[in-house]
Amino acid sequence: MNLGVMLKNYFIIGYRNILRSKLRTLVHVLGLSLGVAVCLLVFHVVWYENSFDKFHEDGDRIYQVMTHTHYQEESWLNGGVPFPMAGVIEDEIPDVETKTHFYQLEGVRVHLEEDKGIYKERPTVMTDNQHFRIFQRQWLAGNPSTALNEPGQVVLTQAAAELYFQGLPPPEVLGKELTYYFLDTVQVTVAGVVEDYTGNTDFIFTDFLSIQNARKENGEDFYAVDNWQSVNSSSQLFVKLHADTNLEHVNEKLGAIPDKYMEKSEKGFTEFSLLPLVELHFHENFDRPAANKSVLQGLILVGLFILVLACLNFINLETAQSFVRFKEVGIRKTLGGSRSQLIFQFLAETAIIVILAIAGGLVFSDLLVRGLQDLLPDGFVINYLAPEGVAFLVAMGMLLTLFAGIMPAIMLSALQAQKVLKGDFKQINGFSWTYFLQKNLTVIQFTLSIGFIISVLVVSSQIQYMMNKELGFDKEQVMYIRLPFLSDSSQRETFKHVISQQAGVRNTSLGSDILASSSLWTSSVEVTTPTEKKEISVQVKMIDSRFLDVYQVKPKAGRNVRDASNEILINEKFVERLGFDNARDAIGYSLDFNQAEREVVGVVPDFHSRTLREEIRPLILQPAQRNATLLSVKMEANTDLKQAKEDFGLIYQAHFPFEDGEFKFFDETIANFYKSDFRVMKVLGLATLIALVISFLGLFALTSFTIAQRTKEISIRKVLGAGTMEILVSLSKEYVVLMAVAFGLAAIPTWYLLNNWLKEFYFKINMPYDLYFLAGIAALFACLAIVGLHSYKAMQKNPADVLKSE
Amino acid sequence: MIHLQNINKYIDSRFQRVFILKEIELTIEQGDFVTLMGPSGVGKSTLLNIIGLLDEDYEGEYTFEGKSIKAMKDRQRSALHKSEFGYIFQAYHLIDELTVYENIETPLLYRNVSSAERKSIIAELLDRFNMVAKKDLFPEQLSGGQQQLVGVARAIAGKPKVLLADEPTGNLHSAQAKEIMEVFQELNREGTTIIQATHSRENADYGHRLIEMMDGKIYQEVSI
Known part of the structure; x- marks a missing residue:
């Protein structure tokens, strides 16, 4: 051969x-390489998010036990379990081969002996040595079967050992002493050194203390060792099931556990379920936000759309x-x-x-990675030479060649x-495929482009709406800091006092939370309305008398609360639920809340204490010192907030030397509520830009060919006396029809998707149909401009020359 | 060698059947040099296409070396087309993106000729037509006569038994035309069967048989 x-x-x-x-080459390579770049990036992101904890032996048999708590109308899914659950699961479910219970500690400080060094915020858990039987690691030193049996033992990963004892080989690290400070102070000796994981993992812990520490005298209460009612997300239980286990049976037995051990309540119930290890990364866990499957699916869809667009462009132009x-x-x-x-x-x-396009795609995707750093998962880098990446490129190259060619x-x-x-x-076959394809592919291209434009416009106008909505309080010039949970209230008051003395501080307030945050404390209160007696679920914040001043909220009726009183404030929503028509009528109402009879002394307006995704709930603001660990600081206008943040940080360090805390800006926190929406907007914006570049480049090249082919027709028309306008109209007519069809095809599915997206928001814009038409008309004008340009060029030719050459 | 029996080709329009070829009876022996003559549209090209197996849409019996073309399978037919026929066109029809050398090489590639053999065949042809110096030029860099020489070289590179030439000199001036016809004569002497379609009586003089066509029919045959 x-x-x-x-x-x-x-x-x-070909060359x-x-x-x-x-022109043809440029359009082809540019269009396809943009498509390749987007797809490559999406592939690597999806691959990365799916690469977590894939290396554990028998990983398909490992599950996390999750707790699903239902209370009244609400329910929570929690990665933690009640502490005593760990003790009974093997007895209740014989299918469990091994189980491991661990308790994640926060704010752990490690001191070397003789105060040689202090290491803060160490990722530490308390666990048992079965942990290493489920999540296997290579032991570099120590005995796997006795380590962690005693409270005074610690197992370190190699990285941690290297950090504390630089240069010491693992066997010599054994027996070294360390002191761990958290709620407790634990002196331990190193009982083992294990290898770090090399693959991507969510199990980032490097210091393993014995779970026996939780069973020490004063720990039992705090860790709720015997309390079935307390579910803390730090208390995690993983099980490894026997091979060939029937999951349905396991779930049945899991279902029986709450009835046997937990108190029954009319208001709620609890369910346990198993989460396969492969799903772990897609659930919030270990203080890490969950990877979002629907975001990944959205990305895949966007990537495919762009690639299809680029391919259609290629086919269209080639034919x-x-x-x-x-x-x-x-x-x-x-x-x-x-x-x-x-x-x-x-x-x-x-x-x-395609090969040229892939080369270009690599360049573009590198640019994308740099430009989109904040949209990509933490720790994400593209290793272009990784086998899966190369395989993907080769496969995509072949598919693209086939599909486009x-x-x-x-x-x-x-x-x-x-x-x-x-x-x-x-008339090659009586029916011209070329013509048929050209028209259809052009329509599909513009359908995608118009769809993208509409989405971007609608998403950004919802975000605009949320950014500009009157929230019912003043978010400017406010800073806040979370003080240590275990500090006592006099320490906090002192710190607050010192801060309030600083220059530029207008007001300070200690409360359980800032005015609007993503955390939610709910409770239920029994109220009597004129018609009935009922329990309603309310949101609660602990405040002091300065709270309203700091956030510039004026009571609608009544007055502010006094510190250390049994007075409370409620919001208008609550008033409504109480059955009062007028806020003033609620003043003086008394209700039983938080173990005391409390009197409503004021009604605050319905400010947005949560994101605009959620409706406003009935709210109680109660003055209290307990749990008041959050200091809010209102600054004078025109003070240098950045400088103040730095200065206050130093003061904080002086008061709480062993803690890591940082002042944050309230307005940034509120903007962060919509971080994921900004992301959606940014991704969509970029996708739209790329889609438009590809489509209009394509249209530019396409019309330059098709209109050049019609030069003779144009010349004849001119000779017969047609005016410029008439010729322009006759050439543009079909494009107007194509765009109209594309608009129709784009508007309907886009409306459906956007409507679903808007449903996530309780406070939202009305579907802005005018933006749809704006998108359609903008696309039409851009299209006509391109057609017009080429037509004009063709019309400038001298008919005598054109017709002579025939 | 080539035997055509009652060949008809027509187009059915709504009211009538228009014949392009009608009742063609023609036998061509190996080594013949046949000229088809007649005005434009008389069916010369169509007849050449049928003989060269480029057009299968006709009625009647065509046998090549005793084998019926219609009875052949597609693969046999295309193998026959490849091995036995060479084509020369009025408009040269060289591939613009390929050099002289590559143009001549193309039919050899389709015939699976080995690399060494290809090189020697092409070298021989370039030498024969005095084009060694031009082998790396593109068609647009050559004159019409030179382009047609490349066309001839390409047509005979695969050593076909039959050379089909459709108005080979139509775009050339007389000196160039003469050169091409002399090459034809020489090839014919070496044993290649040549069938050419032309308007030019002078060109016909290089051949042995002159077939005059009129309205899709063979009008008369003259031996030269």
Whole structure:
């Protein structure tokens, strides 16, 4: 076979064609490489998010026990379990081969002996040594079967050992002493050193203390060791089931556990369930936000759309200008080329362009990674040489070549030699595929582009709306800091006092929370309305008398609360639920809340204490010092907030030397509520930009060919006396129809998707139909501008010259 | 060698059947040099296409070396087309993106000729037509006569038994035309069967048989 030479021959022709028609090549390579870049990036993101904890032995048999708590109308899914659950699960469910219970500690400080060093915020858990039987690691030193049996033991990963005892080989680290400070102070000796994981993992812990520490005298209460009612997300239980276990049976037995051990309540119930290890990364866990599957699906969809767009562009343009190749096809057939050889040749030419596009795609995707750093998952980098990445590129290259190249190749190779050589191109099969394809592909392209434009406009106007909505309070010039949970209230009061003395501070307040945050404390209160007696679920914040001043909230009726009193404030929503028509009527109402009789002394307006995704709930603001660990600081206008933040940070360090705390800006916190929406907008915006570049480049090239083909027609019309306007109209007419069809096709599915997206928000804009039309009209004008430009160029030709050459 | 029996080709329009070829009876022996003559549209090209297996849309019996073309399978037919026929066109029809050398090489590639053999065949042809110096030029860099010489070289590179030439000199001036016809004469002497379609009586003089066509029919045959 001369396959090699044949290929060389094809590549030579392909190469010379590429040089010959630069516009075509540019459009093809640019369009496809944008598509390739987006797909490559999406692939790597999806791969990365799915790569977590894939290396554990028998990973398919490992599950996390989750707790689903239902209380009144609300329910929570929690990765933690009641502490005593760990003690009974093996007895209750014989299918469990091994289980491990661990308790994640926060704010752990590690001191070396003789105060050689202090290490803060160490990722530490208390666990048992079965942990290492489920999540296996190589032991570099120590005995796996006795380690962690005693409270005074610690197992370190190699990285932690290296941090504390630089340069010491693992066996020598054994027996070294360390002191761990958290709620407790624990002196331990190193009982083992294990290897760090090399693969991506959510199990980032490096210091393993014994869970026996929780059973020490004063720990039992805090860790709720015997309390079935307390579910803390730090208390985690993983099980490894026997092979061939029937999951349904396990779930049945899990279902029986609450009835047996937990108190029954009319208001709620608890369920346990198993989460497969592969799903762990997609659930909030270990203080890490969950990877979001629907975001990944959205990304895949966007990537596919862009790639399809780029391919359609290619097909469209190739078929539109395929007449350039007609003669060659005729000659090759006459010289003995078979149809399959011709198809192969055209595919090889497509392959060259695809290879160029992949090279360009690599460059673009690197630019994208740099530009989108804040949208990508933490720790994400593209390793272009990773086998899966290379495999993906090769597979995508082949698929692209086939998908983009096969249609033009089949059409070209179907030509009959004697006809094309005679110059008889018309009516090849009675029905012109070229024409049919051109129109349809153009419509699809514009459908996608218009869809993208509409989405971006609607999403950004919802975000605009949320940013500008009157929230019912003043978010400017407010800073806040969370003080240590275990500090006592006099310490906090002192700190507050010191801060309030600083220059530029207008007001300070200690409360359980800032005015609007993502955390939610709810409770239920029994109220009596004129018609009935009922329990209502309310949101609670602990405040002091300065709270309203700091956030510039004015009571609608009544007055502010006094510190250390049994007075409370409620919001208008609460008033409504109480059955009062007027806020003033609620003043003086008393209700039983938080173990005391409390009197409503004021009504505050319905400010947004949560994101705008959620409705406003009935709210109680109660003055209290307990739990008041959050200091809010209102600054004078025109103070340098950045400087103040730094200065206050130093004061904080002086008061709480062993803690890491940081002042934050309230307005930034509120903007962060909508971080994921900004992300959606940014991704959509970028996708739209790319889609538009591809479509309009495509249209530009396409019209430059199709209108050049009609030069003769234009000249004849001119000779017959047609005016410029008439010719322009006659050339643009069909594009107006195409755009109208594309608009219709785009608007309906986009409306459906956007409507679903808007449903996530309780406070939202009305569907802005005017933006739909804006998008459609903008696309139409852009299209007409391109068509007009080429038409104008064609019209400038002298008819005498054009018609003479015929 | 080539035997055509009652060949008809027509187009059915709504009211009538228009014949392009009608009742063609023609036998061509190996080594013949046949000229088809007649005005434009008389069916010369169509007849050449049928003989060269480029057009299968006709009625009647066509046998090549005793084998019926219609009875052949597609693959046999395309193998026959590849091995036995060479084509020369009025408009040269060289591939613009390929050099002289590559143009001549193309039919050899489709015939699976080995690399060494290809090189020697092409070298021989370039030498024969005095084009060694031009082998790396592209068609547009050559004159019409030179382009047609490349066309001839390409057509005979695969050593076909039959050379089909459709108005080979139509775009050339007389000196160039003469050169091409002399090459034809020489090839014919070496044993290649040549069938050419032309308007030019002078060109016909290089051949042995002159077939005049009129309205899709063979009008008369003259031996030269």
